[in-house]
Amino acid sequence: MRNIAASFPSALALLLSASSLFFSAEALAQAPVQYSVAFPNAVHHEARITVVFAEVPAGPLQVRMARSSPGRYALHEFAKNVYDVQATDAKGRALPISRPDPYGWDVSGHDGTVRFTYTLFGDRTDGTYAGIDAVHAHLNMPATLAYARGQEQRPAEVRFELPTGWQVATQLRPDPAKGTYYAPHLQYLMDSPTSLGAQQLRTWQEQGRTIELSVLHDGTAAELDAYTDQTKKVVKAAAAIFGGLPEYDFGRYTFVANYLPQTSSDGMEHRNSTSLTSSRPLRGAGALDNLGTVAHEFFHSWNVERLRPRDLEPFDFERANMSNSLWFAEGFTQYYGELLLRRAGIYTDEQYCQEALSGLVNAMLNAPGAARYSPVQMSQQAPFVDAAAAIDPNNRQNTYLSYYYIGGANALALDLMLRQRHNTTLDTYMRALWQKFGQAQQNYAPARPYTLADLQRVLGEVSRDTAFAGSFFRQHITGHELPRFDELLAPAGLLVRRAKAGQASLMARLSHNPTDSSATVGGTLIGSPLYQAGLDREDVVRAINGQRLVSAKTLTDILATHKPGDVLAVDYRTRAGLRTAQVTLAEDPTLEVVPYEAAKKPVTKAMRKFRAEWLDGKAK
Template sequence: MAALHDRAKAANPQTRAEAANLHYRVEAADLHAHLYGVTLTVAQPAAQQRVSLPVWIAGSYMVREFSKQIVGITARQGTRAVAVQQLDKCTWEVDCQADAPVTLHYQVHAHDDSVRTAWLDAQRGFFNGTSVCLQVAGQTEQPHQLELIAPQSHWQVATGLTPLKIDRQGFGTYVAADYDELVDCPVEMGTFWSGTFKAGGIEHRFVVAGATPAFDGERLLRDTQRICEQAIAFWHGKKRGQTPHKNYVFMLNAVADGYGGLEHRNSTALICQRADLPRLEETPAAPAKTQANAHSKTSPALSDGYTILLGLISHEYFHTWNVKRLRPFEFAQYDYSRENTTELLWFFEGFTSYYDDLLLRRAHLIDDAVYLRLLNKTVNQVLQTPGRKVHTVAQSSFEAWTKYYRNDANTPNLTVSYYTKGALVALCLDLTLRQHGVKNHSVSLDDVMRALWQRCCTGKRSGPMQEADVLAVLHDLTGRSWAPEFKAWVHGTRELPLEKLLTAHGVAIHQDPAPLAQRLGLRVSEDHSVQIKQVLADGAAQRAGFAPGDEWLGLEVTAPTTKSAPHTAWRIKKLDDVLLYAGRATQLTALVSRDHQLLRLPLSLPKAKAHSTWRLAIQDSHKVAAWLAA
């Protein structure tokens, strides 16, 4: 009983505030210099207290060295200034005694307009705690307070942190149970649009910075509500009150050009193009809700950009369960000072990528044809990545820190995305399970996910899991071992049985001629000339001698017969010009600029029939609907 009483006290914001030994005060030191001013007070420091700043943020698997943005750490103990010595790239030692509170002052430069770090200017403020809040050694499991000071009087605040004493705009003091919670609740500040809705009985807030007057916030709320209801029902069915979060905040920054998201325990930070937001003139009046049509009709047609945005919202919200609670065993306790590696990102990111668009379909925001079009894109991305033949998706997960997140010109030849191939592993597993069945009972990947939740996240279990847990659940549900499939799909590089499984579930697969870039094995950009970004392994361009960084200026064509026109040379500005000027010729000479040298590369144009791209279509609508329905 005593342990339960202690946990109840810790869950109470007032109790946590009274117990808080650590207090962060964050204000704008200079809006135009993009500087936050931070004051950290440690009520009961250790002698020679050490502090550090994380080198990475959970959910983004790359060492980013956030400490490089810290400016001028100073410290005082009472009226006495105490020395602060930097020990390594992200750790400092404060020359203090253990007999009195110590206060540290520092500034943080914040001009990274992404979801991972921090931003501050005269229009908007945003930060993750990993970029701003020093970690106090020995006290990370203690309660923390965060005090936010308004940079401008008309600004508001949005955050998933628990408020202790705040004003109507949201500025004031918040509390966190420990350092992990503090840095897992980003803060949005500014004059953003804000709206709320309930899903599963839980209050959800959606804030949008940077929207235009054409933005239809009510439609965004309606559509997001349907996604959230679908996700909550997926994990918990009709059992309200079982969700791991009691409130949720979506923070979306709309910009001219950008895309991304980062999941947190009860919030997410998102970025999208302004043009992808729903617009008032595109949204018909919502029909009156009845019991019959409240969630049964497909939403009015969505633009491609808005569909992608809703998929991002679905993806990050699904992470509330899959990676924030149900998580890799290696993430049971984060080490913010170094890489935290796991072979399971194919499951946590890949399976989430499988379900993000699937939940849009189940929420009737898209139909079966649109879902297959989105899946089609994922399939072709994987099939057009040579790295899938040399790097398993488990290895791709483990090496995300050095390969996926440090993308360069050769990345497609070295590795495969654990997002996209992981999604296809989930697809293959789901479709194979549906074929399997147990005693006339249909089994699907939905059952596996919910069984994993029950196995790892209920009772005294706090969420860490291993691949062995997935295999155990599969064995429990089906009565057989799935080790052979995991060996082939997760730990092997053979092609996935996509064609066989999709065809069995009512999907027709057409082989269309591949675009020229795919036939040549090139990834390019086109702006008055063809810039070579990546050269894919074993392709015609690699055999001809193309290299990343080349500028393809033109081509020389020799007529295929002696009776035709003589040898000609052409300037090209886009890749399609190659086919225009080549005619029937298959042997060309590419004119390339490399390091200001002009090179002539002999190039053989592959036949169109030798390379194809997949096009998925509905062949049996009943089978497709049976698969895609909840």
């Protein structure tokens, strides 16, 4: 964490302050920042927030809104939703406010106390922003609470002025005597999402820890009970990998869940909680989708929250945060999130193949970017792709594959390699990393964040083969060699095959234009039929073999009458005018993973044993 003393010009400046403002650095570090969050106009998505900064040293107080948020890596400029800013001193006198930059306010002329008040607008309920309305408030703290430079190590106390019927769900420590919620410093405060509303709470004990599922939803109590039972299974399956649960700060982990219709689908990890938002209900397919987010985010309470890359520690709220290791922090978590659903008995083998393995294998082997750039390089793109806003076109369909998928696919490959060739497992690797870099914590942060070199070194120790660890990182992590999934999955009796074998395809996304029976081309993939023929984004296909595209189904019908290798005449309009191209159809490249049983292939006892040890596996 940042040293407070270093934030001031010198010790001499403190000694020369007026006697009424003199205090030690230790006292300054303990003076709490006090927040009050009220909702006098919630129906119009506003909160009124007051922050009291006490024992402020002489000179302007630099109040700021965060520009970025933990778990997100792009800039989000939260100050844009702040207005009606006022500041007073301890006697209620108005203080001068200046705007040194777009992100904050400098307050001068104070008497050692600054009461800073503002209105916050928020109408997006997810893990990044603030969502406020008449029935709830879902608050990501960097989007909600202002802070002051130089006071990052001070504890914080937050008071929520709640409308009737609302309760609080948060990882902040409650102080019933004061009616406030406590954070030890700014890093913890900003990492503590909070949901306010008519909470439905389910609580249980797991390995001496309190686990809470605090939910806003429109469904029944029975649906929430069933969902809680499934969540308990996920918690147990995750703990088995690492040999136990983390030591949660304040002894509690909270699933802060908002499943109301007005929410946006998201999940965001935090030290002792996760923010879960979705408009999908807790029944049927919606419950299964939501459980996937639960599993992914809960795995983060080890991987990335405590087992954390050095280049993200501490998190910087004033800039975009880049890491070389999101392929591991997010990608390996993506792999395990789906695997946990199988190990918890929520997925069958067939569902696991369909919902998890097929997506990883298909993305890795068919996305042009995966063969072009490494997982490390994909991780470095996060500030540009992780909910980042830009209006100019890009070529990411040919240059990028999400670190979730490229990391998850490499986790799958590494797990299978370790099991087949090194008599160990990815579970063992994760546990070794946890013991070396995750278990030890200090000041609510990892005592020893890891580097890429650390990840490679521990892989060599677990596999007992440093040459293998070096080659795996060179080929698959800092390099971009594609795994041979057909060979790796075969010992488990799983087959990689074309999902639509023999079907002709343009390998392109076309948007139908009903007004003139045409279709607009999206970005074309390198090597695809339209790319090879010279078509590009925003070109408009007017006819195929002389046939107008009178409906979205027309193209499907045309392709159904042809086979891969057939050549079609495509009339199209491009920026250079009207053109006709000869387009050679390709076989649909979509891949899927299926059990040998579904493919009518024989399954040996060895395959069944391998599959069971992997998919039912316990950490060794």
